Amino acid sequence: MKPQNDPRRLHLSSFAQAGGQLLGDERLAHFERLIAETQGVGAETRVHYCAQGEMRLGGDGANQVWLRLTAHAMLALTCQRCLGPAEVEVEFARDFRFVATEDQAAVEDELCEEDVLVISRAFNLLELIEDELLMALPIAPMHDTCPVPVQLQAADDDFDLGEEEKPNPFAVLQQLKRNGPH
């Protein structure tokens, strides 16, 4: 592997100038924050990614460093209906533009459609992939059809009881009227 093509230490400008492409996969076990989302399930699952570097001419006539990044993985997330593990495909495809400084990135990220990041000679691509996959996680993962019939959760039962115990204000009013001093 050419040194500038190490996904953990990517030399971004060389990669873009060469029109480099990096196609790979990495064990889920290497992504600590992602595997926390699967409760440690699927350490051997592969996270597949494809990074394409390119130089594009900016509006000001200067060359810009761009990266097109896609990644996907099947993750065993917790089904929010039956609480069992549900295999969910998580993926993203995004374009990133790289600028020289943190300040420039902050300003331009607000103004532009693409994501603007700070350029680096030892860019950790895997970290960016993990950030993006975490953001692409479904808010409430669920089986299409749960493998087990879903029982009412204990918490729901308590909730219902709580509702019943609370006297209905109109019923109280009725009672007051009936027992009133007439």
Ligand SMILES: [Zn+2]
């Ligand atoms: Zn389910």
